[in-house]
Amino acid sequence: MLFNSFEFLLYFPIVTALFFFLPHRFRWQLLLAASCFFYMFFKPEYILILAFTIVVDYYAGILIEEAKTAKQKKYYLLISLIANIGVLAVFKYYNFINENITGVASLFGWKNHIPALTMLLPIGLSFHTFQAMSYTLEISRGNYKAERHFGIYALYVMFYPQLVAGPIERPQNVLHQFHEKKSFDYSRVVDGLRMMLWGMFKKIVIADNLTTYTDGVYNNLHVQTSIAIVVAIFFFAFQIYCDFSAYTDIARGAARVMGYELVKNFNYPFRSRNVTDFWRRWHMSLTTWFNDYLFTPVVISNRGSIKFGIVFALMVTFSLSGLWHGAAWTYVGFGVMHGFATSYEFLTKKWRNRLSKKVNPFIYSRVSQVLTFLFVCYTWIFFRANTMADAFYVLKRIPGFFTEIANWSVTRTKPIFDGSLPKLGLIYCGVFILLLETLHYLDNKYDVFNKLRNQNIVLRWSVYYSLMIIMIFFASSTAHRFIYFQF
Amino acid sequence: MAKLTLKIILFVVLLYIPLYIVQKIVDEGMHKYRKGEYAVWNDIYSGNINADLIILGNSRAFVNISPLVLDTALKQSAYDLGVDGGDFNLAYTRFKVYLSKNKMPKTVILSVSTSDLERGIGIFNNQQFMPYLNDTIIRKGTAGYQNSFTLADYYVPAMKYRSDPISYSVGFNLYFGKEVPNDDVRVRGYQARERVWDDSFENFKKLKKTYTIKADTNLVKEFHELIKTCKANNVKLYFVYSPEYVKVQPYFVNRATIFSYYQDAAKQYGIPFLDYSNDPISHDTTYFYNSEHLNKNGAETFTKKLAQDIKALKI
Amino acid sequence: MNKEQILAKVTDIFKDVLDNDDIVLTDTTVATDVEDWDSLNHIQIIVAIEKSFKIKFTSTEIHHFKNVGELIGSIESKLS
Numbered sequence: 001m002l003f004n005s006f007e008f009l010l011y012f013p014i015v016t017a018l019f020f021f022l023p024h025r026f027r028w029q030l031l032l033a034a035s036c037f038f039y040m041f042f043k044p045e046y047i048l049i050l051a052f053t054i055v056v057d058y059y060a061g062i063l064i065e066e067a068k069t070a071k072q073k074k075y076y077l078l079i080s081l082i083a084n085i086g087v088l089a090v091f092k093y094y095n096f097i098n099e100n101i102t103g104v105a106s107l108f109g110w111k112n113h114i115p116a117l118t119m120l121l122p123i124g125l126s127f128h129t130f131q132a133m134s135y136t137l138e139i140s141r142g143n144y145k146a147e148r149h150f151g152i153y154a155l156y157v158m159f160y161p162q163l164v165a166g167p168i169e170r171p172q173n174v175l176h177q178f179h180e181k182k183s184f185d186y187s188r189v190v191d192g193l194r195m196m197l198w199g200m201f202k203k204i205v206i207a208d209n210l211t212t213y214t215d216g217v218y219n220n221l222h223v224q225t226s227i228a229i230v231v232a233i234f235f236f237a238f239q240i241y242c243d244f245s246a247y248t249d250i251a252r253g254a255a256r257v258m259g260y261e262l263v264k265n266f267n268y269p270f271r272s273r274n275v276t277d278f279w280r281r282w283h284m285s286l287t288t289w290f291n292d293y294l295f296t297p298v299v300i301s302n303r304g305s306i307k308f309g310i311v312f313a314l315m316v317t318f319s320l321s322g323l324w325h326g327a328a329w330t331y332v333g334f335g336v337m338h339g340f341a342t343s344y345e346f347l348t349k350k351w352r353n354r355l356s357k358k359v360n361p362f363i364y365s366r367v368s369q370v371l372t373f374l375f376v377c378y379t380w381i382f383f384r385a386n387t388m389a390d391a392f393y394v395l396k397r398i399p400g401f402f403t404e405i406a407n408w409s410v411t412r413t414k415p416i417f418d419g420s421l422p423k424l425g426l427i428y429c430g431v432f433i434l435l436l437e438t439l440h441y442l443d444n445k446y447d448v449f450n451k452l453r454n455q456n457i458v459l460r461w462s463v464y465y466s467l468m469i470i471m472i473f474f475a476s477s478t479a480h481r482f483i484y485f486q487f
Numbered sequence: 488m489a490k491l492t493l494k495i496i497l498f499v500v501l502l503y504i505p506l507y508i509v510q511k512i513v514d515e516g517m518h519k520y521r522k523g524e525y526a527v528w529n530d531i532y533s534g535n536i537n538a539d540l541i542i543l544g545n546s547r548a549f550v551n552i553s554p555l556v557l558d559t560a561l562k563q564s565a566y567d568l569g570v571d572g573g574d575f576n577l578a579y580t581r582f583k584v585y586l587s588k589n590k591m592p593k594t595v596i597l598s599v600s601t602s603d604l605e606r607g608i609g610i611f612n613n614q615q616f617m618p619y620l621n622d623t624i625i626r627k628g629t630a631g632y633q634n635s636f637t638l639a640d641y642y643v644p645a646m647k648y649r650s651d652p653i654s655y656s657v658g659f660n661l662y663f664g665k666e667v668p669n670d671d672v673r674v675r676g677y678q679a680r681e682r683v684w685d686d687s688f689e690n691f692k693k694l695k696k697t698y699t700i701k702a703d704t705n706l707v708k709e710f711h712e713l714i715k716t717c718k719a720n721n722v723k724l725y726f727v728y729s730p731e732y733v734k735v736q737p738y739f740v741n742r743a744t745i746f747s748y749y750q751d752a753a754k755q756y757g758i759p760f761l762d763y764s765n766d767p768i769s770h771d772t773t774y775f776y777n778s779e780h781l782n783k784n785g786a787e788t789f790t791k792k793l794a795q796d797i798k799a800l801k802i
Numbered sequence: 803m804n805k806e807q808i809l810a811k812v813t814d815i816f817k818d819v820l821d822n823d824d825i826v827l828t829d830t831t832v833a834t835d836v837e838d839w840d841s842l843n844h845i846q847i848i849v850a851i852e853k854s855f856k857i858k859f860t861s862t863e864i865h866h867f868k869n870v871g872e873l874i875g876s877i878e879s880k881l882s
Contacts, residue, residue: 006638020488141865184488280840291841299845300861306849310842346842353821424652461498468502472643477650478634 001041002481003250004203011038012254019258024181028151031178031258035160039123046122049087050158056083057132058153061146064139073140080136084129091122096327124164126324127484130289132157135171137293144171152178159260161251165244165484167265167285174260182259191453192256198449199249201467202242206432208476210239213429215480216418218384221393225416226400233394236384237377238433241269243483244283268440269376273368275341278376286324290317310346315339325383330391333382341375428474506644513648513658517618520661523671524571524615530676531568531581532619534588539563541585542676543578543713544598546571551729551781552598553790554675560794563594567676572611575603575706579713580628586716587624594723596793597713599749600731600779601739604710606703609633614651618658679783682776688735691778697740702748710748714756725797726753726760730768730789735778759800761793768792803881808855808874815850819843829871855881 001008015034022030040047060080067073089097095116102112135156138144147153156175157163217224217232224232248265255262265285272278279287295317302309315336322335345352356364385391404411417426442448452460518529530536540563542548548569557565568585570577582595610616610632619625620641629635640647648654660667672678717724726749736742746762753760766789768774774785781789803811813827820838833839839847848864851857851873857880867873 006642009639141862186491189491276842296841296845296865297861299842300864303845303849303852306846310845350821464498465502472506472646473649473652475639475646475649 001038003247004200004208004482007041016254016257020184027182028149028155028178031160032151032155032158035155035158035163038160039158039163042123043120049091049122049125050128053084053087053129053132054154054157056080057136057157058147058150060136061139061153062148064136065146077136077140081133084133088125088129091119092125093323093327127166127168128157128163130286130324131166131168134168134289134293135175138171144175147171147175149179159255161254161260162262165247165251165482166283167248167251167263168289169262169285173263177260180259185259187453188259189257192253192258194449194452195253195256196250197253197464197467199246199251199253201246201471202249202436203246203482204471204475206436207239207242207246208478208480209425209432209474210235210242210429211480212425212476212478214239214384218386218390220418221390221397223418224397225411225414225418226397226404227411228417229394229397230401233377233381233398235429235433236380237270237373238436240380240383240483241266242436243480247482247484268444270373270440271369271444272372272376273365274345274372275338275375276345278372279338279342286321290321294320307347311343314343314346318342329388330382330385333388333391334379337379337382432474503644506646509655510644510648512662513645513655514618516658516660516662517654520618520657520667521672522667522669523673524612525618526673527568527581527676528584528615528619530566531585531588536566536585537564537590538566538592538675540565540594540596541582541592542567542569542596542598543582544569545573545578545600545603547600547729547731547779548578548598549673549676549678550680551786551789552596552677552727552793553679553786554677556787556790557596557794560791561594561797565675567673569598569676572607574605574607574703575710576606576628577610578603579709580624582713583628584619584622584624587622591720592722594725595717596725596727598727598729600728601742601745602698602700604702604706604745604748605700606706607632610635614648614654617647617651617654620647679786680776680780681783683782684772685776687777688732691735691738697738699741700739700745702745707748711752714752714758718756724756724758726758727793728760728762728764729793730763730766730774730781730785732772732775732778733765733769736764761796763789763793766792803878805874805878808877808881809870811854812851812870812874812877815847815854819846819850827870829869829874831870832868851877857881 001011011034015030018030019027036047039050057080060076060083063076064073064080067076098112098114098116101114105112135144135147135153139146147156152175155178156169156171159169159174159178162169214232214236217228218236221229245266252262252265263285265283267281267284269278269282272281295313298313298316299306299309302312316339318335318339319332320335322331322333322338325331325334381394382388382391385394417423439448452463517525518532520526520529538554540554540557540561542552542554542557542565544552546569549567549571550569552567552569554565554567557563568578568581570581573581610629613629613632613634613636616625616629616636617640620636626636626641636647648658657667714724716722728749739745749760752758763769768781768785768789774781774788776782809827809829813825816825816827816836816839817823820836820843822837825836827836833844845864848859852859855877857877859876859880863876867876
């Protein structure tokens with residue numbers, strides 16, 4: 001089920017009302033059933049994938065904890081990791097690996113006879129397998145006690161608000177919450193609803209309208225002007241931010257209504273002053289996952305020569321985190337670029353620190369923000385482009401932007417945008433981005449989202465009504481899926 | 488919890504009522520609109536057409552076949568239900584709506600084209616359906632396209648018009664009796680186009696593309712359904728392939744396969760199939776304004792011929 | 803070497819790695835109290851400590867230091 005669908009508008013209140021009416025001991029059953037239904041709305045048979053990993057990890061968790069020797073612990077952990085990564089490999093990376101085998105084989109004039117699989121990618125696969133792995137990893141590190149209640153463990157993996165697109169949770173943060181008795185707390189519930197409203201707004205109004213434009217451009221690159229392409233590059237940045245942060249907001253909001261707190265996933269990523277900083281503010285739950293379970297162990301085992309160790313670990317981590325998003329070289333390219341950027345930042349840290357002290361701090365930070373934003377937009381070209389060739393084509397077209405602007409008198413005589421989006425839609429997009437950034441600015445400076453809570457009912461309701469009215473009259477006419485569902 | 492529930496209900500009601508009123512006004516206003524497809528829909532829903540002869544199809548129906556000519560020649564009141572840019576499903580949907588509001592015609596002329604049986608990717612001019620989204624026939628008929636309507640369009644008041652904001656102002660103006668300019672007039676569904684051969688075919692040739700039409704199984708099923716409905720109600724049915732500029736025909740590489748759908752059905756059910764794609768008219772660009780559409784003179788000349796041929800069949 | 807001496811030496815290492823002379827550490831200092839003390843810098847600090855005290859931590863130890871006190875305690879026990 002999509003959060004931005006009419007079905008969810010009915011589903012959520014029903015599940016939530018039942019949740020509060022039922023006594024505590026039945027609630028986990030309700031949530032588990034609701035989560036199954038939510039997931040099976042997409043493709044029912046894929047629930048078996050979830051069932052498989054849940055059973056394996058549940059027993060692995062207990063076995064790891066009860067293991068007498070470190071070797072045994074490692075052994076059971078390995079089983080759990082192989083099961084999860086195996087599921088990922090089969091359902092997500094099989095065709096990618098196979099295609100590359102074919103490619104390599106053809107270099108030597110061989111034929112690859114392994115057939116390709118034709119199936120839909122199960123939604124949210126990378127999210128729930130990662131969350132499940134974090135469970136067995138934390139137990140093996142002795143940070144968390146294995147969950148004995150099978151239903152509660154299943155709920156940890158399946159909790160429907162964050163099942164298909166995170167935030168990727170840790171057992172320490174959420175598992176205990178499923179045991180706690182949640183009561184109806186008026187202000188908390190309203191808080192959660194408010195969060196959901198803001199998420200819906202970002203998704204339906206901003207992200208989906210931008211998608212109509214960026215899809216039009218990226219799916220038909222060769223007929224576009226360079227101006228249209230450059231606009232699409234920037235629009236995509238806001239689109240992906242609004243899309244993904246909206247999902248997180250709705251997820252966290254829905255959970256909060258029922259009394260569950262999920263981790264923060266975004267912290268104004270476009271304010272980042274360097275790429276390393278960006279990853280601390282963007283999809284934070286994925287960054288910390290990779291940091292704790294991949295980056296840090298790789299660095300520790302290579303700490304003999306620390307500089308090499310860190311650069312090596314950065315490259316490995318970011319390449320894999322690129323691949324985490326999707327089985328395509330474009331995503332690997334995206335990751336590798338971030339690996340290079342963070343390595344560069346690591347190696348030049350002291351030098352940059354000294355530089356920053358010589359320059360006016362206001363100018364330095366603004367310039368850093370702009371450069372970081374431009375870099376991230378640049379890498380997102382690879383993220384969004386349908387193929388590697390498309391991505392390079394986009395890069396090739398960027399200089400044309402300046403020639404077109406320089407020859408404005410010629411450029412203006414022809415249509416700049418190919419008509420895949422009506423002019424009005426384009427203006428809307430610009431206005432929405434402006435609105436988003438204004439609200440972000442106000443929130444950052446005056447904490448307006450928090451302060452709204454204590455305003456009188458007239459002001460509060462007029463804000464809600466404004467959002468609702470804008471949603472009704474300006475929602476994108478096609479509802480798009482959340483980008484991160486496919487990961 | 489009760490307090491919050493009440494507040495939410497109050498909030499929703501306060502939002503719903505004004506929006507509902509807006510929608511009602513716009514809907515009613517649009518029901519008076521005389522522009523293009525709106526005029527046809529509004530005629531259909533008024534239930535006053537009750538024609539003896541109905542023409543079905545896409546734009547090649549309402550541009551190429553004149554009900555006014557058929558009217559005088561065949562002495563049957565005629566109405567043209569052609570849907571601009573519609574595939575067979577949309578043409579058939581319109582006919583189903585027609586039957587739900589009007590009496591069964593005596594004669595149906597189904598204007599067929601090469602691309603009819605391929606399902607369109609999107610609905611062309613989907614705003615024409617917005618004022619009538621309450622009708623379940625419309626809901627079913629418009630489902631399954633890229634720009635299909637969603638549950639939110641059906642149930643959230645005023646939301647359905649958001650992708651066509653001009654509807655709000657047109658609807659309000661018409662509701663309150665103000666004139667709205669109309670540059671797209673249909674007369675009994677028909678539109679005579681006084682144009683001359685333009686450069687669209689030359690541009691089309693430059694693309695150097697050929698097309699393979701993929702017949703959609705559901706659309707073929709609906710095609711047979713229409714035939715059966717006509718048979719069951721003793722409606723005389725004719726398949727008509729109106730003139731099409733001959734030089735465009737080779738660009739549709741599987742044209743013969745698509746034709747076989749019509750020919751086979753014609754044979755199976757004993758339906759006359761009048762094919763004008765190799766008629767002298769189809770060789771002469773003075774009758775056309777582009778490769779698929781006749782101009783006013785072409786349409787009238789052709790329809791007279793069609794009426795003669797139908798009469799000659801003496802069914 | 804006593805606790806104070808270790809703490810002083812560790813503080814110098816922090817100052818050097820984090821390139822910040824204003825750092826003051828106590829037993830209860832945790833990562834969030836010190837600007838820039840993130841996981842990346844954490845490992846660099848650990849490596850620097852290992853080198854300068856000529857000791858080795860296990861990877862479990864590296865993961866489990868909760869505050870500066872625990873780190874100092876571990877160094878002390880390894881030195882003795």
